[in-house]
Every structure is written in structure tokens, then in C-alpha cells.
């Protein structure tokens with residue numbers, strides 16, 4: 578296997594030939610380039626679709642050159658290299674102007690492709706792995722329901738067997754990217770007469786199947802990143818079942834495990850120290866309280882980076898993902914808040930109205946987006962429960978949900 582240094586040299590040559598270098602400090606140079614610090618996209622459907630198409634094309638170009646899906650086997654369009662190679666490429670790529678990423682990529686490549694790899698059949702791996710890793714097609718996560726979020730295992734969307742097919746009725750909500758995805762990983766209830774964790778089954782659903790209705794939800798930051806999805810007698814062939822009938826919880830926990838592990842390198846969303854420093858330099862940071870907030874942002878970012886390196890080192894040494902995924906996620910969302918509060922303190926009334934000034938109103942997209950990640954991927958309270966129970970060994974929460982799902986209060 579080529580060394581990280583050798584690989585980085587090849588990557589540098591390829592990036593030089595295929596993208597333009599970001600001018601040094603373009604993001605911190607005041608008034609130059611994009612001032613986007615959004616956490617969620619705030620675009621009209623057509624504009625977001627166009628962004629997605631550009632991002633897909635870039636992803637496929639990287640895959641064809643051996644720089645896409647770096648840790649995955651070549652047979653599936655990957656490069657067959659290590660996490661260290663992947664991190665090295667991502668760090669280099671940051672130095673170039675490339676199409677914006679989209680959150681459905683991470684869901685497809687980092688959560689659902691690995692789930693299919695672990696729990697799917699050979700036919701399913703053959704069907705999905707390559708097209709997901711190259712982002713030829715995208716997949717969303719159809720898990721949460723209006724009555725089942727933190728307590729996901731209480732879900733009600735029903736799947737009933739009819740010969741070689743399953744008939745689905747029910748509703749999902751907060752399904753990120755469902756309006757752009759070709760596929761959805763869908764968790765359903767197949768047996769209401771057993772305990773809630775035992776009667777679930779997972780399927781891959783083609784999102785344009787008759788009976789699927791997708792309604793985007795408008796967020797307070799302006800965009801529509803996620804949707805309600807309704808199922809009205811939707812038919813899925815049994816060949817699209819992932820795992821055994823009744824073992825859907827195992828499949829779902831696998832996807833959620835990948836989701837928490839993934840948050841260790843999510844710090845590139847929204848604004849960070851670089852942009853806060855630029856704000857401070859431009860508007861002045863003489864106020865000692867603002868200076869203190871700025872230093873806290875710097876410390877938070879450095880500690881986050883170092884914890885990420887520690888997690889990577891323990892993975893490299895063969896350790897299984899543990900509660901550190903919850904610690905990393907909580908630390909990351911706290912950092913998003915720290916950045917938001919500091920930007921507000923520096924900008925003051927400039928974030929209350931769009932005056933057209935570069936680098937000011939744009940911050941509302943960070944400030945209004947940050948709260949969403951206290952909830953997405955498991956709320957702060959749930960991460961704290963995981964840390965309390967699994968890392969600190971505190972007593973388990975009292976449970977009132979024993980007995981068949983059908984008899985549980987909902």
C-alpha cells in the first residue's frame with residue numbers, strides 16, 4: 578500500500594490539475610469570496626438540486642481518479658486505503674475551491690453504505706455499494722416518526738407481508754434530504770405482538786414508489802433540509818429487506834452507531850475559529866468579554882481536533898466505537914453554540930437585518946442552524962444518558978416499556 582506521503586503527493590498533483598487553489602486566507606480575508614457560514618442550506622429547490630448535481634459530479638470525478646471513497650475496496654469505486662489517507666486527502670482538498678458538499682452525501686456514504694456492507698446480502702451489496710459510494714444515487718434515513726424520536730423503538734409505521742412483497746402504511750418525519758434521495762433506509766413494525774425492540778424490520782425503499790408522498794418542512798433558518806414522508810399502501814419486494822424479519826433494531830443500531838462515530842470529523846460545518854478571528858479583526862475585539870469568548874472558540878476548536886485525533890488513534894489500534902461518539906457529538910454542538918454566541922457578541926445589531934454588508938447577515942445561517950444539531954442524530958439529553966450509563970456506569974433509566982408493543986401507552 579502506498580504511504581500517506583506518497584498518496585498526498587499524488588493527490589496534490591491531481592487537485593492542482595482539477596481545481597483552483599483557494600487564495601491563502603480567502604475565508605479570513607475580509608470581503609473576499611463567499612461569506613457562507615451556513616449549517617443548513619437555505620436555497621430554493623432548483624438551486625439546491627443544482628448544487629447537489631455539481632457536488633455529485635465532483636465526487637464521481639474524484640472516484641474515477643482514485644480519490645473518492647478512499648477507505649473502501651476498489652471493486653466498489655473506492656481506493657482501498659486507510660483512514661489516514663482519507664484524512665490527508667480531506668485536509669488537502671480544503672485548500673482548493675471545490676463544489677459545496679451536501680448532507681445527504683454523508684448519510685449515503687458514511688451511514689447507509691456501511692450498514693448495507695455489514696448487514697445486506699451479496700445481491701444488495703452488488704446493487705448499492707458502488708452507486709452509493711460514487712454518489713450516483715443518494716439515500717435518506719427514514720427512522721423518526723411524529724411519536725418516536727428519542728424512543729425510536731416505539732415506532733408505528735407498519736409493514737405487512739403479502740407474498741413476496743411487504744405493504745407499508747404510516748409516516749416518517751425529519752427525513753433529511755428525502756426530496757433529493759433516490760432511496761431510503763426504512764424501519765418498520767412487522768410484529769406488534771412482541772416487545773417493541775423485537776418486532777421491527779428494515780427495508781431499502783425506492784423513493785419514487787407509488788404511494789410515497791414527500792412533503793418538505795420549512796426550517797427557521799429559511800431552507801428545507803428535511804421532510805415528512807407518508808406511506809399509503811407502498812409495496813416493497815422482500816428482496817429489499819435488510820437483515821432478518823424482526824431484527825430491524827440491530828440494523829438500525831448499526832446505522833446509528835455509524836452516525837455517532839461520524840460526528841468526530843463534522844467540525845467543518847458552519848463557522849469556526851477562522852471566521853470568528855476575521856470578524857474580530859474587522860470589527861475590533863477590544864472588549865475583554867468578547868476577547869474571552871474568542872479565546873474560548875479557539876480552545877474549543879483545538880480540543881475538538883485533539884479529541885478527534887485520539888478517537889482516530891484508538892480506532893487505528895483496533896478499538897470498537899464506544900461512548901466517545903456521544904462525547905464528540907456533544908462537544909461539537911457545544912462548539913457550534915460557542916461560535917454562534919461569539920459572532921452575535923461581535924456583530925450586535927448587524928445580525929438583525931440584511932444590510933447587504935459582506936460577512937454579517939450571513940451569520941444568521943449559523944446562529945439559526947446550530948440548535949438543530951442539539952437534536953439531530955440523538956438529542957443532547959440522550960447523549961448524556963449514553964455517557965452516564967455506558968461510560969460512567971451510572972444506574973440505567975427506569976423503564977415503563979416492557980411487554981408487547983401493542984399494549985404500550987403511546
Ligand SMILES: Cc1cc2nc3c(=O)[nH]c(=O)nc-3n(C[C@H](O)[C@H](O)[C@H](O)COP(=O)(O)OP(=O)(O)OC[C@H]3O[C@@H](n4cnc5c(N)ncnc54)[C@H](O)[C@@H]3O)c2cc1C
Pocket residue numbers: 717718719720721722723724725726727728750751752753754803949950952953954955956957958959962974
Ligand atoms: C436537523 C435534523 C435532522 C434530522 N434528520 C433526521 C433524518 O434524516 N432521519 C430521521 O429519521 N430523523 C432525523 N431527525 C430526527 C431526530 O433524530 C429526532 O428529532 C431526535 O431523535 C429527537 O426526537 P424527537 O424530535 O421526537 O424528540 P423527543 O424524543 O420527543 O424529545 C423531546 C425532548 O425530550 C428529551 N428526552 C426524550 N427522551 C429523553 C430521555 N429518555 N431522557 C432525557 N431526556 C429525554 C429530548 O432530549 C428532547 O429534548 C433529524 C432532526 C433534526 C433536528
